[in-house]
Amino acid sequence: MPAKGVLVAVTADVVIAGGGVIGTAIAWRAAAAGLDVVLADPAEGDAASLVAAGMLAPVSEALFGEGALLRVNLLALARFPSFAAELEQVTGHRVGLRREGTLAVAYDAGDYAALMRLTAFRRSAGLEAEELDSRACRKLESFLTPDVHGGVLFPGDWSVDNRRYAAALREAAAAAGVRVVRDRVTAVLTADGADGAASADGADGQAHGRARGVALADGGEIGAGQVVVAAGSWSGAVHGLPAALQAAVRPVKGQLLRLRHPDGMPPVLTHTIRATVRGADVYLVPRADGEVIVGATQEERGPDLTVTAGAVHDLLHDAMSVLPVTSELVLAETCAGLRPGTPDNGPIVGGAGSAIPGGVLLATGHYRNGILMSAATADAIVACLTGQPPATEWEPFGPGRFLAGEEER
Amino acid sequence: MPAKGVLVAVTADVVIAGGGVIGTAIAWRAAAAGLDVVLADPAEGDAASLVAAGMLAPVSEALFGEGALLRVNLLALARFPSFAAELEQVTGHRVGLRREGTLAVAYDAGDYAALMRLTAFRRSAGLEAEELDSRACRKLESFLTPDVHGGVLFPGDWSVDNRRYAAALREAAAAAGVRVVRDRVTAVLTADGADGAASADGADGQAHGRARGVALADGGEIGAGQVVVAAGSWSGAVHGLPAALQAAVRPVKGQLLRLRHPDGMPPVLTHTIRATVRGADVYLVPRADGEVIVGATQEERGPDLTVTAGAVHDLLHDAMSVLPVTSELVLAETCAGLRPGTPDNGPIVGGAGSAIPGGVLLATGHYRNGILMSAATADAIVACLTGQPPATEWEPFGPGRFLAGEEER
Numbered sequence: 001m002p003a004k005g006v007l008v009a010v011t012a013d014v015v016i017a018g019g020g021v022i023g024t025a026i027a028w029r030a031a032a033a034g035l036d037v038v039l040a041d042p043a044e045g046d047a048a049s050l051v052a053a054g055m056l057a058p059v060s061e062a063l064f065g066e067g068a069l070l071r072v073n074l075l076a077l078a079r080f081p082s083f084a085a086e087l088e089q090v091t092g093h094r095v096g097l098r099r100e101g102t103l104a105v106a107y108d109a110g111d112y113a114a115l116m117r118l119t120a121f122r123r124s125a126g127l128e129a130e131e132l133d134s135r136a137c138r139k140l141e142s143f144l145t146p147d148v149h150g151g152v153l154f155p156g157d158w159s160v161d162n163r164r165y166a167a168a169l170r171e172a173a174a175a176a177g178v179r180v181v182r183d184r185v186t187a188v189l190t191a192d193g194a195d196g197a198a199s200a201d202g203a204d205g206q207a208h209g210r211a212r213g214v215a216l217a218d219g220g221e222i223g224a225g226q227v228v229v230a231a232g233s234w235s236g237a238v239h240g241l242p243a244a245l246q247a248a249v250r251p252v253k254g255q256l257l258r259l260r261h262p263d264g265m266p267p268v269l270t271h272t273i274r275a276t277v278r279g280a281d282v283y284l285v286p287r288a289d290g291e292v293i294v295g296a297t298q299e300e301r302g303p304d305l306t307v308t309a310g311a312v313h314d315l316l317h318d319a320m321s322v323l324p325v326t327s328e329l330v331l332a333e334t335c336a337g338l339r340p341g342t343p344d345n346g347p348i349v350g351g352a353g354s355a356i357p358g359g360v361l362l363a364t365g366h367y368r369n370g371i372l373m374s375a376a377t378a379d380a381i382v383a384c385l386t387g388q389p390p391a392t393e394w395e396p397f398g399p400g401r402f403l404a405g406e407e408e409r
Numbered sequence: 410m411p412a413k414g415v416l417v418a419v420t421a422d423v424v425i426a427g428g429g430v431i432g433t434a435i436a437w438r439a440a441a442a443g444l445d446v447v448l449a450d451p452a453e454g455d456a457a458s459l460v461a462a463g464m465l466a467p468v469s470e471a472l473f474g475e476g477a478l479l480r481v482n483l484l485a486l487a488r489f490p491s492f493a494a495e496l497e498q499v500t501g502h503r504v505g506l507r508r509e510g511t512l513a514v515a516y517d518a519g520d521y522a523a524l525m526r527l528t529a530f531r532r533s534a535g536l537e538a539e540e541l542d543s544r545a546c547r548k549l550e551s552f553l554t555p556d557v558h559g560g561v562l563f564p565g566d567w568s569v570d571n572r573r574y575a576a577a578l579r580e581a582a583a584a585a586g587v588r589v590v591r592d593r594v595t596a597v598l599t600a601d602g603a604d605g606a607a608s609a610d611g612a613d614g615q616a617h618g619r620a621r622g623v624a625l626a627d628g629g630e631i632g633a634g635q636v637v638v639a640a641g642s643w644s645g646a647v648h649g650l651p652a653a654l655q656a657a658v659r660p661v662k663g664q665l666l667r668l669r670h671p672d673g674m675p676p677v678l679t680h681t682i683r684a685t686v687r688g689a690d691v692y693l694v695p696r697a698d699g700e701v702i703v704g705a706t707q708e709e710r711g712p713d714l715t716v717t718a719g720a721v722h723d724l725l726h727d728a729m730s731v732l733p734v735t736s737e738l739v740l741a742e743t744c745a746g747l748r749p750g751t752p753d754n755g756p757i758v759g760g761a762g763s764a765i766p767g768g769v770l771l772a773t774g775h776y777r778n779g780i781l782m783s784a785a786t787a788d789a790i791v792a793c794l795t796g797q798p799p800a801t802e803w804e805p806f807g808p809g810r811f812l813a814g815e816e817e818r
Contacts, residue, residue, distance in 0.1 A: 334740060
């Protein structure tokens with residue numbers, strides 16, 4: 001690694017800040033589209049992508065008032081299988097896509113009433129949902145507690161093995177010629193000579209010029225006419241973006257558990273289970289290799305990655321409440337990750353008007369849906385990079401929505 | 410490492426099979442007594458010694474009908490402080506001996522009644538115990554739940570940091586000249602030329618001759634006129650001992666948790682807490698460095714070292730029931746160890762008559778009290794090795810008690 005202050009003589013068409021599934025998916029597709037791509041990330045395996053459960057769940061995640069988000073999630077789900085198939089073909093590795101569907105179960109009558117209200121809303125949006133009584137739930141998943149009040153099967157909500165998926169993306173990107181720089185991007189640099197931070201935070205509140213690359217933590221630079229900020233919950237720490245945009249992304253801590261079947265135990269689960277246990281949400285996601293993911297907390301604690309006794313207890317308690325056999329599984333791993341949250345729970349994908357430097361694109365703020373949205377986000381960003389319009393579903397999710405005040409000035 | 414079948418040219422006065430706290434304490438003291446000692450163990454850190462909580466608790470562990478065990482535990486506790494002080498002096502490292510005492514608390518009225526019966530028994534044996542109501546318990550430990558029914562303070566039950574203690578023992582042994590062979594002892598060898606297994610399992614059921622050393626898993630041997638089997642729950646796998654003695658030691662699985670205070674949180678605990686929560690026992694042992702050990706399960710599952718979801722849940726649940734603030738601690742580690750259990754819960758320390766080869770001593774079967782008994786066990790075994798009588802408290806705990814039938818023949 002070069003000493004501080006020494007510029008790295010790396011240039012490319014596009015530099016991508018962030019090597020999670022979003023950044024890596026973009027890198028792969030951009031390189032496949034003929035662009036010369038460099039991806040910068042300080043670590044492999046430090047990302048929220050690796051802590052995720054890998055649910056592809058636009059339907060069971062859809063909430064009241066989030067219609068635009070539902071539409072972009074459905075676009076993302078529709079794109080996922082062909083994207084994953086190409087990835088498997090290119091790399092020769094399976095990514096563990098499971099299409100058995102998601103079974104939402106309610107533990108008590110109150111949980112069931114809440115699930116029915118959500119289900120009515122989801123149906124009104126045209127989503128497929130099949131109501132099941134307790135017995136029908138247990139017919140699908142025989143280890144469910146008989147105490148389950150009832151449930152709803154969402155056949156369109158799938159899952160993928162996020163770690164296999166992330167590893168395959170890295171391999172595909174490398175095979176497509178993407179170069180990786182193991183360092184953290186600290187700022188977007190603009191062509192007027194000053195780094196973007198100075199422009200964006202300057203007296204007139206305006207950012208001007210065009211991107212000319214990025215600055216790295218070790219003092220080096222990467223030169224590129226187009227910059228994609230895909231740094232997840234750390235995106236707000238990249239200088240050269242307007243302060244309002246930096247502030248729009250915050251880390252939302254999630255703790256989850258990786259359980260494993262002991263040797264010789266047959267699988268305890270086929271569908272993803274999303275359970276509400278006396279108002280608390282827990283999910284269990286089975287993997288083909290015998291893993292069961294249990295998640296997840298949602299905590300506003302800043303960039304804290306500690307695993308706490310209380311969270312592990314609560315996750316195990318809720319999981320065992322709906323699937324008592326969970327107690328016999330091996331606790332293989334406890335982990336915490338930081339989702340990139342935004343004020344409206346929507347992602348930030350695309351460029352903006354005059355308030356951010358030309359040539360700068362954002363692909364962050366994917367919150368709980370980064371794995372799901374990765375393929376469609378790659379499509380949208382590669383469209384921007386190659387001068388095409390992204391799908392119209394992305395229109396509500398540009399960075400401009402957080403910059404209205406600055407653009408009016 | 411030499412190839413299989415090649416003899417290692419190692420000889421010593423004494424060879425010790427097993428490098429947990431028992432074997433290492435013996436090795437240190439035997440070397441300090443002027444003996445040439447080799448210790449054989451396949452791993453450093455694979456032992457029950459490292460999973461333990463380090464409670465030095467003869468009083469709060471004493472059960473009805475175990476008077477002889479209580480006496481040897483009290484001998485062990487009386488010996489521990491001077492032993493630990495010498496260890497600290499020799500190595501320059503603190504071993505984390507804490508003398509604040511143990512607070513036994515009962516969660517509900519049934520738990521309290523059981524605690525009172527035990528306390529009456531312990532007092533009848535002359536042990537110090539101070540009954541406390543709920544308020545007095547919370548005066549000693551302010552984070553206890555107000556739901557605690559009451560408790561008893563056992564000022565004579567202490568704790569030690571088992572990992573620091575084990576590390577200091579290894580350092581002291583090395584400084585005293587003990588040589589370590591990183592291999593597993595498979596058999597005691599006897600002077601008649603056959604390995605002891607053949608003698609002990611032979612047609613006449615008699616073991617004869619004298620120890621001449623041990624065989625190792627890689628095919629080598631260590632020559633020594635005295636052999637100490639201190640292999641914990643694996644002692645039964647050492648050939649050359651009578652089958653009845655091999656069968657007397659079994660692994661009793663224990664799972665425990667290591668919690669840690671987050672940065673900046675003041676200590677939540679001063680005393681060791683032993684709680685009974687609706688019939689289930691849990692303990693919390695604070696360390697000077699901010700760790701809190703929560704344990705432990707007792708499971709008859711053979712040599713299984715998996716950490717299970719159910720055990721972690723139950724330990725956290727019971728700990729949080731008595732000390733709710735536990736939920737805010739970091740779950741730093743989950744682990745499982747194998748205690749060497751025996752049919753009468755007592756250790757096996759010393760030699761025997763004609764049924765086992767001369768020069769062979771056992772120091773195993775310490776079950777839940779290996780750390781506590783390590784110093785006194787070292788004294789007893791070094792006495793045997795140097796032709797002195799061990800303390801009379803050890804008389805009920807010789808290997809002969811499991812060999813009555815074989816000795817009569």
